[in-house]
Amino acid sequence: MLRVAVLVSGGGTNLQAIIDAVENGTITNTELVGVISNNKNAYALTRAGNHQIPAQCVSPKDFETREEFNKVFLEKVDELKPDLIVLAGFLVVIPEEMISRYRNKIINIHPSLIPSFCGTGYYGLKVHEAALARGVKVVGATVHFVDEGTDTGPIILQKAVEVEEGDTPEVLQRRVMEQAEWKILPHAIDLIANGKVTVKDGRVSIAR
Template sequence: MLESTGAAVREPLRVVVMVSGGGTNLQAIIDGVKDGTITNTQIVGVISNNKNAYALKRAEENGISSRCVSPKDFETRGDFNVKLLETVDGYEPDLVVLAGFLVVIPPEMIEKYENRMINIHPSLIPSFCGKGYYGLKVHEAALERGVKVVGATVHFVDEGTDTGPIILQKAVEVQQGDTPEILQRRVMEQAEWKILPRAIDLIANGKVRVDDHKTMIMP
């Protein structure tokens, strides 16, 4: 029998991960939960808009419930939005993680999960972000501009594109001879796969507060 210490006991954070492709960031979260980098957290579901997404295979291999909700299967975007929100709600998540989910999030879902939905973006916001900046396009733009430092950002999701309160950022150096593909991989390895698990762990342990559209990381 556990003795009471007077401290509040936190229930594990229920996380749903939404992803469209291979799911490397999903894998980083799965690994983080397994190795204890992410504490007090349970991945309760994975949702993809792409039935062929390897992320769904990763979920299956790790015993995580998964669903595919594709706009292609609905007559209208409105019908899809209703089903997507219904599917998310069905997992009763405390936190929704967008880990490369290339579908516009319904406004109703953004409102319902305010400060409970986060996104990983492969740049140091506010650089190379917003409409049209996703995937390799971000790294192509960075190399074309000739910047010397890139990186990744984890932020809360609001009604804008990449405009929500920033939680964590990590810089990565650009190297001579980089291609968009090489740079993308380095940003993933050195930034994305580190700060996304870290952000989830901070949230799971009650250490992130949003105040006036800015985040405070508590000690």
């Protein structure tokens, strides 16, 4: 069984997609061992509790320095003994020590087709605002491994979503979630849980 820890900051819609997929068998061979949020008011913590998944808050605001936070945060992650760490809308910079310790064991979902509209400053609605401002016809989402850069790790899965006339950032964000994020994030976890994902020279291969 793949032991999965999920890191969240907000409402937890991607977390819910993962929980639902584990419960309905779309994700196999996987156990959700814990949820950690940097925000004590994150509804994602309630979602975890509703499904008897251990959940806790570790916030940078509760520590005098980022070094202290990073130390405790990493300890809390280590306690869960995860085989895979999923960033599901987690808006905190991952400590480099954690990235090296869990090399190719941390994945992130980003609401664009990387390398478009990604990197520092591109998160949440900002991604969709930028896409609409540029006038692109196709957007989407990407699941990738996390490395020391921002949205620069090896790409696992991508799914395209068409932009429609009259889209607002909020409408487009919802469509990308429904048509892409909530599908490819669970799929990526299932692939990893069943040993179908390998990384070589910065590129991902998926066994069929």
